[in-house]
Amino acid sequence: MDQAVAVLLNFPPPGGFADDAQYHSAAQSHVLEVEKLTAKADFNKSYAAQLLDHVNPALNSISYLSLLLAVRGANSLPQADLLAKFSVFLCTFDARQIRYRSSAFSVVLDLLASGSLFPASVAVDLLTTALLRLDPTGSVLTPHHVALVKLAYTTDAVEPALPLLEKDIIFYPGVKGLLETRPLSDPDLPPAAYMNREPGVQKSLSHSDILEYDLLRALCFIQRRAWRQAFDALERVLTYPARDSHSCSKIMVEAHNKWILVGLLLNGKVPTMPATMAAGAQKSLAALGKPYQSIGKAFEENTAESLKAEYESLGAQFFSQENNLNLMRLVMQHYQRWQILNLRQVYTKISLEQIRARTQSAETAAPLATEAEIEKLVQEMIDEGMLSGVIERPDGGLAHLIFVSPNEELSEAEFAQKMMRTAQRLKELEPLVKAASERLGTSRDYIKYLAGQQKKEKDGWRDYDASFVNTVEDEDLMTGVVAGY
């Protein structure tokens, strides 16, 4: 047992390493040794469970991970204790070491996502923490992400997953022919280079998985009523690239319909199709999204009648079949709110009675019955932060709403601060850009393309010269065609 402890605690040595290369080779040999150790027949049965107490999960992460799996395999620890060890490990592991044990770690994450170890909400929380520890930028998609969002959404445990869901995915597994010269231990190594290294992951995600990931993300945000983020997530589905000019996924259609409704809730008007959409999607969505586009058009009108008519002609049945009934109901409720909100474009102060007369509820296509109802609605909007304004009731005067216009002009300092923040965010993109460009630089297809391009350019110039000389020869030289040359 003592020998086993010595092996397990062998890495990392207390003194640390002089450089990354040393770390790299030491880590690799350590992984092999630990694997040898755990493969011994008597290891699991006898003392693996006790060893767990001697190994620090934050310090000796490689060893701890192997022990955990061995213990779970041998069932030699009570379930409650095992789970406690698991969660401590997932919250404290050393991400740099785990890069060398990605397949074993992947097994742990799969266990979490399957929901067999922990209750769903805990599993979601641990998965999110673990994935973010491994890749703090959150820019690389793994199959675990897809599993996580499914688990989170289906078990109604969206909140713990939010920190991960809010990240923008840029890198996807399955890139072929990448050449990474730096050792895995390099702390500057972009996440894309060490994530998704386990065998089989390259082919494990298809485009529908990725579309589904974004759609489910959007649904999570819709559940949280985070319209802006939901809208962006849906837009990612819509702008998914296509290789040809006719492909369109059914997930895109679904996303498009929700995208229109969320756009109405977010901005009060129909969103314009992003210019970067694939041609096939553009065509198909324009045709398949007709009912929603007409809802959107009716929403923009000054009276509620056509919205009500559109909604009723399609019927609640239609929307519930399309899984959009709740969103649609919300859109109907929000119609009057947007009408009121749009009044701020025209009025600075307006009496509640006038608001009542000028706006209609989309459910009845008629103004609300009493001033009190309007007041309740307006107050709700103010409380929710949708509307900035105050309701005033002067003595003997009309109860009225005062729109407070935000002070548009920022002071120089505020503005500079905001710009700085944006610049900072752009700077944060830099490593991502660098990583992407590195990946591109080492991809065989790109180099082939580049070489072709250069060749073409050279040929192009030659052709141009030749053709110009030819035309000049054919022309009458006295007319001055070549005067400029």
Added chain:
Amino acid sequence: MADSLLQFFTLMDDQGGVIVKEPPRFDLDLYISNYRGRTRFDRLFLIGHSSVPLCVDALKAAIAEAKRGRDTHRYREAVECLRIAAPSEPEATFDQRWLQTQEANNQIETNRLLTELKGYKNNLIKESIRMGNEDLGKHLESIGDLNGAAEAYTKMRPDVSTPKQFLDVGKHLVRVSIQRREWGMVSAHVSKLGGTQHAEEERAVQPYLKVAQGIALLGQEKYKDAALSFLAVDSSVSGSSYNELASPSDVAVYGGLLALASMDRKELQTSVLDNSQFRTLLEHVPHIRRAVAQFVSGRYSACIAILESYRPDYLLDIYLQKHTANIYSKIRSKCIIQYLIPFSCVSLDTMAKAFGRPDQAIEDELAEMIQSGALQARINTIDKLVTTITVNPRAQMQQAALQAAENYERQALDRLRWMGLVAADLELKGGRKMGVQGFPGQGDFAMEETLG
């Protein structure tokens, strides 16, 4: 109003016609004496079925006008109207004998001209063919067959040999197109005529072309271009050269009104009031000149008052009728916008005094204008104030800068994502496989959205 008249105008109202109850300021006989050709009947007939006070007189004059010509269809039309409006008038019964002889004569004449033309064509004499076509066109135009006339006039084109003849063909075609209300065709024919003649001829025909072009543009609701066209009419050429389309005072009215509707104060001053050519024409209609001058000097309510008092006249004009309401509302909103420019805050009462109208509250009108984006202002309905919004270029710049940075960030991320997807070979590629790949089973992802 007599029962029959009431019945007539109810009928006209049902057909969507414009009805003018107020008497216009002009005298019918004097008015119509300004015109020549087929437009006389058109104008009389229009007044007949639009103006309540002038209905019977105008229709009677129209019948007389029709009887002087050869177009039996027009005669029938006018008599039909008069029969409903004033059945007791002697003109309200069909003159069957005149109708029959006229129709027979028309038929004979058409046949005669067609045979003649055939003869000319056989002889292959270009000049005769041209004249034959012209005669036929004129005849067909006079009996109301405008399609046939346009066709005959078009056939003149290949046999034209002098600039004068070229001009004649063009004028014929323009005139027929205007009668047929084919504004696009009018413009096309006018542009064919432009710039191909000798200076002198060009000068003589310039007003005709400009007037025709203006009318065509007016018909297409291109007010600014139409105004410029009318303003360019050469006033030194006698009005008789274009009075088969419009009279000089009409030109002044069209030009002035459209300029008011489409130009700003400075432009009005330079291109209307300081335009010596157009000034001569404006002398025919001093009230328009006054209205423009009032607008330029900032007395908007006076300008509107003048225009309002002439509204019935313009509603009875053959070309303006359909556009009067539109042009007036444009002028009105321009007045309101101009009125508000020097102020940061105006009380609604003052506005109502300046622009008040019995049929619509000024507040609603302002609200509409603000909503449509024509006016940059806010209404305070409690303290009855209108405050104008001054654009803050600083804030705009700041907004734009932040917006640009944000867009840049989004785009950068988007592009990186696409690169990632393309590199991973994960783009959508469908074709026939789409059924399997692109459309996964419904159960896989379609979940009811839940709202927290």
